[in-house]
Amino acid sequence: MKNTPVDYKIAKEVIDSYKLSHFGKATIREVVAISSQLEELTNVEFIHMEMGVPGLKPAQVGVDAEIKALQSGIASVYPNINGAAELKKEASRFIKAFIDIDIDPECCVPVTGSMQGTYASFLTCGQCVDGKDTILFIDPGFPVQKQQIVVMGYKYESFDVYEYRGEKLQAKLEEYLKKGNIAAMIYSNPNNPAWFCFTDKELKVIGELANKYDTIVIEDLAYFAMDFRKDLGTPFLPPYQSTVAKYTDNYIMQISGSKAFSYAGQRIGVTAISNKLYHRSYPGLTQRYGGGTFGTVYIHRVLYALSSGTSHSAQFALAAMFKAASDGTFDFVSEVKEYGLRAKRLKEIFKNHGFKIVYDHDLDEPIADGFYFTISYPGMTGSELMQQLIYYGISAISLETTGSNQEGLRACTSFIKDHQYKLLNERLNIFNENHPIV
Numbered sequence: 001m002k003n004t005p006v007d008y009k010i011a012k013e014v015i016d017s018y019k020l021s022h023f024g025k026a027t028i029r030e031v032v033a034i035s036s037q038l039e040e041l042t043n044v045e046f047i048h049m050e051m052g053v054p055g056l057k058p059a060q061v062g063v064d065a066e067i068k069a070l071q072s073g074i075a076s077v078y079p080n081i082n083g084a085a086e087l088k089k090e091a092s093r094f095i096k097a098f099i100d101i102d103i104d105p106e107c108c109v110p111v112t113g114s115m116q117g118t119y120a121s122f123l124t125c126g127q128c129v130d131g132k133d134t135i136l137f138i139d140p141g142f143p144v145q146k147q148q149i150v151v152m153g154y155k156y157e158s159f160d161v162y163e164y165r166g167e168k169l170q171a172k173l174e175e176y177l178k179k180g181n182i183a184a185m186i187y188s189n190p191n192n193p194a195w196f197c198f199t200d201k202e203l204k205v206i207g208e209l210a211n212k213y214d215t216i217v218i219e220d221l222a223y224f225a226m227d228f229r230k231d232l233g234t235p236f237l238p239p240y241q242s243t244v245a246k247y248t249d250n251y252i253m254q255i256s257g258s259k260a261f262s263y264a265g266q267r268i269g270v271t272a273i274s275n276k277l278y279h280r281s282y283p284g285l286t287q288r289y290g291g292g293t294f295g296t297v298y299i300h301r302v303l304y305a306l307s308s309g310t311s312h313s314a315q316f317a318l319a320a321m322f323k324a325a326s327d328g329t330f331d332f333v334s335e336v337k338e339y340g341l342r343a344k345r346l347k348e349i350f351k352n353h354g355f356k357i358v359y360d361h362d363l364d365e366p367i368a369d370g371f372y373f374t375i376s377y378p379g380m381t382g383s384e385l386m387q388q389l390i391y392y393g394i395s396a397i398s399l400e401t402t403g404s405n406q407e408g409l410r411a412c413t414s415f416i417k418d419h420q421y422k423l424l425n426e427r428l429n430i431f432n433e434n435h436p437i438v
């Protein structure tokens with residue numbers, strides 16, 4: 001390969017030293033390690049698009065509330081396992097303000113990030129009914145959630161929704177649900193890695209099937225309100241964040257502080273369980289725990305066993321951010337719109353160099369610009385493209401790790417710096433020379 005920005009021989013040696021039998025299966029951490037090592041060895045700056053870490057400053061209103069809470073001396077006592085009353089109240093109000101759904105404060109439960117929220121949800125959902133022991137992933141998805149299933153020794157099934165959007169979704173879902181073993185189904189909206197958003201019609205299909213087959217929907221709203229095609233940032237006014245909760249009571253929402261409020265480091269989020277599901281008892285839970293409802297088992301058995309609650313100070317931070325957002329004094333959506341602006345510019349540059357956006361539409365509407373987007377290059381598999389781009393100082397992850405059947409990469413906008421658009425353009429010019437499209 002000629003004139004690659006990163007020395008070809010050194011890059012090849014470093015990649016080979018990881019002894020990955022199949023490069024496309026490299027985890028995010030491995031790609032970070034390889035790109036960081038190459039940066040150090042060659043002094044060539046990398047355009048990092050592999051990590052989904054927020055690249056903005058944390059919301060100040062949260063930081064201030066957290067400091068104040070710590071100064072009041074709360075650190076010495078265990079947090080209430082149900083969650084701080086203030087956070088429960090503000091979470092319920094926030095959900096009303098931005099999703100237009102009523103969930104009682106009792107059913108809004110703080111967790112140490114959505115990561116814990118999904119772990120506890122998978123675990124509880126899989127214990128409700130004998131024989132309903134499998135989690136269905138509507139893929140592509142967030143790879144660590146499958147890792148959670150592996151850690152707990154559960155079973156999962158999955159399919160790439162690429163071919164099954166719109167009308168085709170119902171039959172595809174029923175293929176799985178009619179077997180009767182699906183305890184819960186999960187998807188993220190907007191989607192990590194592909195940034196598509198299910199339409200209301202699709203959410204209706206998912207919700208109605210959850211009712212028909214008595215299956216729980218875990219709706220992962222890690223990228224809450226980031227469908228920037230709509231103005232989702234005005235409290236108590238439409239349009240609202242789309243949700244399956246309009247169509248079923250069998251749902252759990254995961255709302256994370258990490259991306260919407262750039263608060264990932266403090267590990268805070270809320271699991272919001274529908275009022276009906278929270279108070280429902282299940283034979284499997286009664287048998288295992290001697291009683292309780294879905295909500296009380298979730299909190300007093302599962303979360304108690306996992307972490308005995310969520311750090312007080314982070315709860316006060318999230319409560320303050322929710323409150324300010326619902327009061328209309330903190331426009332959190334405008335703050336994160338930066339990701340959308342970056343995606344627009346980056347997608348343009350990639351497209352100008354012959355790349356294609358893989359998941360490019362929500363039915364007839366182009367997808368939004370946001371935190372992630374997906375790219376492919378003619379004639380290359382995702383794995384080949386991922387490895388080739390390393391030689392050009394560009395790192396991203398293959399879609400293979402996300403449950404996608406498409407050949408391509410996920411690119412994340414969060415670490416992009418202003419001077420890197422020009423750099424990307426220059427590097428892709430060389431890439432084109434070395435890999436002409438035939």
Ligand SMILES: Cc1ncc(COP(=O)(O)O)c(C=O)c1O
Pocket residue numbers: 052112113114115116142188192220222256257258264268269
């Ligand atoms: C779809 C999805 N769910 C959950 C998470 C984790 O969120 P948290 O930081 O709240 O644990 C992420 C983080 O990247 C994500 O992309």
